[in-house]
Amino acid sequence: xxxxxxxxxxxxxxxxxxxxxxxxxxxxxxxxxxxxxxxxxxxxxxxxxxxxxxxxxxxxxxxxxxxxxxxxxxxxxxxxxxxxxxxxxxxxxxxxxxxxxxxxxxxxxxxxxxxxxxxxxxxxxxxxxxxxxxxxxxxxxxxxxxxxxxxxxxxxxxxxxxxxxxxxxxxxxxxxxxxxxxxxxxxxxxxxxxxxxxxxxxxxxxxxxxxxxxxxxxxxxxxxxxxxxxxxxxxxxxxxxxxxxxxxxxxxxxxxxxxxxxxxxxxxxxxxxxxxxxxxxxxxxxxxxxxxxxxxxxxxxxxxxxxxxxxxxxxxxxxxxxxxxxxxxxxxxxxxxxxxxxxxxxx
Amino acid sequence: xxxxxxxxxxxxxxxxxxxxxxxxxxxxxxxxxxxxxxxxxxxxxxxxxxxxxxxxxxxxxxxxxxxxxxxxxxxxxxxxxxxxxxxxxxxxxxxxxxxxxxxxxxxxxxxxxxxxxxxxxxxxxxxxxxxxxxxxxxxxxxxxxxxxxxxxxxxxxxxxxxxxxxxxxxxxxxxxxxxxxxxxxxxxxxxxxxxxxxxxxxxxxxxxxxxxxxxxxxxxxxxxxxxxxxxxxxxxxxxxxxxxxxxxxxxxxxxxxxxxxxxxxxxxxxxxxxxxxxxxxxxxxxxxxxxxxxxxxxxxxxxxxxxxxxxxxxxxxxxxxxxxxxxxxxxxxxxxxxxxxxxxxxxxxxxxxxxxxxxxxxxxxxxxxxxxxxxxxxxxxxxxxxxxxxxxxxxxx
Numbered sequence: 001x002x003x004x005x006x007x008x009x010x011x012x013x014x015x016x017x018x019x020x021x022x023x024x025x026x027x028x029x030x031x032x033x034x035x036x037x038x039x040x041x042x043x044x045x046x047x048x049x050x051x052x053x054x055x056x057x058x059x060x061x062x063x064x065x066x067x068x069x070x071x072x073x074x075x076x077x078x079x080x081x082x083x084x085x086x087x088x089x090x091x092x093x094x095x096x097x098x099x100x101x102x103x104x105x106x107x108x109x110x111x112x113x114x115x116x117x118x119x120x121x122x123x124x125x126x127x128x129x130x131x132x133x134x135x136x137x138x139x140x141x142x143x144x145x146x147x148x149x150x151x152x153x154x155x156x157x158x159x160x161x162x163x164x165x166x167x168x169x170x171x172x173x174x175x176x177x178x179x180x181x182x183x184x185x186x187x188x189x190x191x192x193x194x195x196x197x198x199x200x201x202x203x204x205x206x207x208x209x210x211x212x213x214x215x216x217x218x219x220x221x222x223x224x225x226x227x228x229x230x231x232x233x234x235x236x237x238x239x240x241x242x243x244x245x246x247x248x249x250x251x252x253x254x255x256x257x258x259x260x261x262x263x264x265x266x267x268x269x270x271x272x273x274x275x276x277x278x279x280x281x282x283x284x285x286x287x288x289x290x291x292x293x294x295x296x297x298x299x300x301x302x303x304x305x306x307x308x309x310x311x312x313x314x315x316x317x318x319x320x321x322x323x324x325x326x327x328x329x330x331x332x333x334x335x336x337x338x339x340x341x342x343x344x345x346x347x
Numbered sequence: 348x349x350x351x352x353x354x355x356x357x358x359x360x361x362x363x364x365x366x367x368x369x370x371x372x373x374x375x376x377x378x379x380x381x382x383x384x385x386x387x388x389x390x391x392x393x394x395x396x397x398x399x400x401x402x403x404x405x406x407x408x409x410x411x412x413x414x415x416x417x418x419x420x421x422x423x424x425x426x427x428x429x430x431x432x433x434x435x436x437x438x439x440x441x442x443x444x445x446x447x448x449x450x451x452x453x454x455x456x457x458x459x460x461x462x463x464x465x466x467x468x469x470x471x472x473x474x475x476x477x478x479x480x481x482x483x484x485x486x487x488x489x490x491x492x493x494x495x496x497x498x499x500x501x502x503x504x505x506x507x508x509x510x511x512x513x514x515x516x517x518x519x520x521x522x523x524x525x526x527x528x529x530x531x532x533x534x535x536x537x538x539x540x541x542x543x544x545x546x547x548x549x550x551x552x553x554x555x556x557x558x559x560x561x562x563x564x565x566x567x568x569x570x571x572x573x574x575x576x577x578x579x580x581x582x583x584x585x586x587x588x589x590x591x592x593x594x595x596x597x598x599x600x601x602x603x604x605x606x607x608x609x610x611x612x613x614x615x616x617x618x619x620x621x622x623x624x625x626x627x628x629x630x631x632x633x634x635x636x637x638x639x640x641x642x643x644x645x646x647x648x649x650x651x652x653x654x655x656x657x658x659x660x661x662x663x664x665x666x667x668x669x670x671x672x673x674x675x676x677x678x679x680x681x682x683x684x685x686x687x688x689x690x691x692x693x694x695x696x697x698x699x700x701x702x703x704x705x706x707x708x709x710x711x712x713x714x715x716x717x718x719x720x721x722x723x724x725x726x727x728x729x730x731x732x733x734x735x736x737x738x739x740x741x742x743x744x
Contacts, residue, residue, distance in 0.1 A: 001356075001418060001654070002349045003647035069348060227733050242736040244722075247729035254728055255665040259641035262662065266644035269348045284637040291634070336633035337626075345609075345632075347624050 003265070005073070012066075013073045017080065019050055024083035026314050032084060033179035033317070043083060052087045054108040056094040061104035063094070068206065069268035072213035076264075079217025079325075082317045084180045088214065089116040089146045092207045093154050096162055096197040103152075103164065103195060115147035115167055117155040117186060121204055122330035124158065128185075132157040136190040137165050144186045147171055152194070153186065162199040165191035177320040201342060205279035206271065207329045208286035213264050215293040215325045216257070218318045222300035223253045225315065229304050240303075249299050256292040263288055283339035290332035293322040350647070356418055363426045366397050374432050382512045388467045391436050399423055400435030401465040404445065409462030417653050428599065438509065440464040440471030444517050444536075447586055451575045460515070460536070472539070474504040474518030474561060475584065482723050484519075485528045485581060489563060491520035491535065493570075498522070498535065500543075500566040506717065510546045510559035513539045519584055522577050534580035537568035553709045554693070595718045596670020598639070598646040604677050604707075605639045608632065611700070612684055622684045631680050638673055642666075661732040668724040671715045678708035 005013075023046035031039035056071055057063020071091050078085050090107055093114040097103045106112035119142050120130055130139040141155055150167040157163060170187040197203070227250055230241030240246045267281035297319045301308035308315050326332065340346060352360070370393060379386045394400035395411055402420065404410020413419075427434040435441075445464055448457050463469035480487040489502025500520055510516075516539055523531030539546075543566035548556035575583050612623040612632060622628050645662050652659040681704040682689035692702045715721050729735040 001352055001647075001651070003644075003651045004348070004655075006348070227735060230735065238739060239736060242739055244726065244738060247735050248722070248725040250733055250735060251668075251725035251728035254661055254732055255668050255725075258661045258665055259638070259645040259669065262644035262648050263637070263641040265348065266640070266647065269350065272348075273350075281640060284633070284640050287634065288637040288641050291637075332634075333630055336630055336637070339636070340629055340633050345613075345623055346629060347621065 003262075005069075005265075009070060009073055012070060013077050016050060016074060016077045019046055020077060020081040020083055023047075024078075024081040026317075029082055029180060029317055030314065040084070044086070047083075047085055047087065048110055052085065053090055053110045055087075056091045057104045057108040058098070061101045061108060063104065063108040067268070067272045068095075068209070069265060069272055071210060072264055072268045075210045075213040076217035076220075079214035079219075079321065080221045082180055082218060082221075082321050084182075086113055086146050088207075088210045089114050089154075091210060092116060092203065093152075093164075095206050096154060096203045097164070097195065099197065100164075100195050106151075112152055113146075113150045115144055115150035115153040115184075115186070116207075117141035117144035117147075117153060118204070118207060118329055119143050120156040120158055121160055122334055130155055130157045130163075130188060132159070132161060132163060132193070135193055137163050137188050137193055138190045139188060141186050141188075143174060143176075143183045144171070145181070145183060147184045147186055148182050153188075154197075155188075156199070160199055162197045162203065163193040164195040164197070165193055176324055178317075178324040180317060180321070181324070201279045201338070202271070204329065204338070205282035208335055209264065209267055209271070209282035211325045211328050212260070212282075212285040212289035213268075215289040215322050216260055216264055218321045218325070219253075219257055219260075219289070219293045219296040222296050222315065222318050222322075223250065223257060225318075226250055226253065226300040226303040229307075233305070246303060249303055253296045253299050256295055260285070260289050260292050280339050280342045283335045283342065286330070286335040287332040287339070290326040290335070294326055297322040352418065352422075356422060359419055360422045360426065363399065363423055364430065366399065367426060367430050367432050370397075371430070371432050382470050382509075383467065387436070390433070391465075391467045394435050395465065399427075401441075404449070404461060404465055408449075408457050409465055417650060421650065424599065428603065436465075436467045438470065439473045439517075440469065440515075443473065444471050447517075447534075447574060447583060450586055451583055455571075456536075456574070469515060470509060470513045471515050471517060472507050472510045472513035472559075472561075474507060474516050476506045477503060478505050482720055484584075485532065487519055487521060487532065489518075489520050490524065491522050491533060493522075494567070496570055497567050498533075498570060500563045500568060502563050504561040504563075505549065505558070507546075507559045507561045508557060510539070510561050511548070515539060516561070517574070519580050522580075526578065529581045531578055532580035532584075533577045534574045534583040535568065536572040536574065537566075541566050541568055543567070551709075551713060553706050553713075557710070557713075595714060596642075596666045596668070596674075598642040598666075598670060601670055601673050601677070602639055602643060604674060605635060607700075608635075608677050608681050608684075611681055611704075615685065615699070617686060628680070628684050631683075635673070635677055635680060638669075638676075642669055642673060645669075661728070664724075664728045664732045667719060668721055668728070671711060672721070675708065675711040675715060678704050678711055682708055 023043045028039050054063040055066050059065035075088060078087060094107055103112060128140045128142045130137055130141055153165050153167045153169060155163055171184040174183045174185055176183055230246050231239055233240050263285045267285045270278035270281050301315055301319060304315055307313045373390060375387045375390050391400060398411040398413050401410040402413045403415045406412035441464060445461055448461060475484060477487050477489060491498035491500045515536055517536045519532050520535055521531050522533040543564045545562040547560045549558045549560050550556045613621060615622050648662045649659040685699060688697055691698045692705050730737055
């Protein structure tokens with residue numbers, strides 16, 4: 001028995017963090033948030049060079065054939081650096097399209113870039129809704145991810161069925177608190193579906209698990225920043241990290257965060273080996289990290305005092321990343337309800 | 348990442364499960380109550396003989412004499428839980444004193460105490476906390492003054508469980524009042540029948556006396572009861588405190604309680620609706636499940652670290668804090684789910700589960716405080732896990 005990361009997995013995460021330390025430094029993130037296309041492109045090409053697109057695609061389709069646990073480690077590193085990336089959406093697409101080798105090959109080669117519209121699975125409102133008839137998809141989807149520059153859109157219709165269409169949709173940006181990542185309202189007018197991947201609980205579970213891993217990274221960064229700040233900042237003639245009031249806040253953050261890491265590993269591994277409990281664990285991980293992340297986002301900001309509230313320190317990028325992740329692909333309440341349904345808890 | 352076990356261990360599991368099935372008719376039942384019950388002692392001896400208790404204690408001291416193997420220990424615990432057959436005896440003698448003796452005791456002490464302790468014939472209590480020394484344990488003042496071959500002990504201890512039943516006590520006493528507080532303490536063992544010892548039950552919020560106060564008035568005990576040597580008792584005690592913290596917050600026990608809560612919420616109905624079909628209660632249940640699963644996975648990480656002989660780091664430091672809190676929260680939801688009937692206690696027609704949920708809600712609060720308070724745990728997490736600075740010492744007034 002070994003419940004730990006392999007040497008290769010640690011290496012994968014460390015080398016990606018190395019790339020991100022330069023390409024997704026806080027200065028770069030600020031530029032991206034302000035709409036600097038050059039900075040955004042530089043980050044994207046650094047990640048393409050790293051080989052992220054091919055990571056989850058099976059080897060026989062030209063990919064690296066890595067596991068979902070590997071994907072969680074990548075997503076955690078991206079969250080740690082609040083780095084925008086196509087990785088999450090492409091990873092979801094690669095798992096959803098496991099029966100479509102042609103599309104997988106395009107994903108691995110970086111020629112197919114996916115947008116994702118899953119809100120139909122979690123909350124339909126404001127007149128949105130995608131209907132599927134005679135092989136065509138029409139309607140409106142809210143909060144679609146990564147549609148800018150995408151070649152394809154993976155979308156759920158009002159029955160929860162997934163479809164792939166060419167990305168020619170009309171779109172309008174939806175501003176969120178998180179300016180590093182783009183969300184759009186997309187309008188489809190009878191686009192022909194290129195694929196209808198199997199729509200089981202697995203795709204949503206994987207999307208939710210990757211978001212949980214992203215929050216894990218962002219929350220770890222906020223904890224690290226709080227501990228570092230508390231070791232430097234002096235008040236009343238001593239570093240504030242020597243006050244129990246501050247130490248206990250940091251201890252509480254660590255105590256909530258650390259089990260979340262183990263739960264994400266366990267859920268990813270369960271999905272990787274086809275354990276039927278995998279989707280339950282993934283939904284529980286989404287709920288757990290949403291709650292732990294929210295606590296850490298608030299607490300780390302408080303440990304930073306007034307500086308935490310300023311734009312200067314930039315802590316708010318992590319706060320907002322965690323805030324968006326909490327709602328993305330369903331609130332913690334919805335993730336818990338899915339976990340209950342999957343276990344047949346209710347009548 | 349690999350969660351299945353090697354064939355060697357699966358074979359071991361089958362062997363354990365077979366032994367338990369073959370002998371289950373000998374296991375003690377609910378009628379076999381109390382310490383030194385003949386059936387319980389016979390069961391314990393049988394478990395030792397088969398390597399299911401005292402597994403790594405050398406044969407010379409009455410144990411099974413097996414090699415330490417974390418996975419085998421885990422498999423044994425899992426098989427007891429799965430078969431619902433009563434497991435080996437526990438208690439402070441077995442869990443804390445025996446490992447200390449094995450590490451630091453003299454040959455004579457090992458011969459005298461280990462066998463009867465692991466067989467359940469000798470019960471121990473722990474004399475650590477004092478009215479004036481709780482979180483600051485090293486401030487203890489119970490004094491032991493040398494007199495020839497003896498020490499004469501005066502003072503008192505508190506939070507002493509099983510003091511009434513105990514044959515023996517392992518106790519921290521101050522032997523050098525002039526030394527710094529950590530350096531004048533001695534770890535000593537002596538019989539509870541020694542003249543001058545008075546035990547007073549300490550009734551707690553649950554309504555029963557789960558702990559005691561112990562008073563020492565000119566208690567004369569032989570120096571041969573000292574473990575290691577005089578004035579190094581703090582180091583000796585720290586060796587055993589590690590064992591105690593490991594017991595509090597065990598995720599396997601938490602998971603078992605969680606499953607009881609699920610059963611309760613599926614079995615009970617209010618206004619014709621099962622409790623689990625109430626979305627508010629179900630949401631709280633699932634939130635607890637996410638925490639139970641997280642602590643379980645955290646436990647897997649700790650086991651792996653121990654297998655590799657590496658320190659478990661933060662994953663290990665958070666167990667007592669999180670585990671005890673989670674147990675308390677599970678009991679809280681059970682009470683809330685039972686609603687108005689949740690307040691019933693002790694006895695009565697409408698009482699559920701013998702009132703155990705209210706009992707646990709209160710007792711678990713005791714465990715959040717005991718064995719190193721939640722606040723002390725947070726200090727430890729911050730200082731040892733996050734390398735934050737220690738609290739500066741107050742200037743002497």
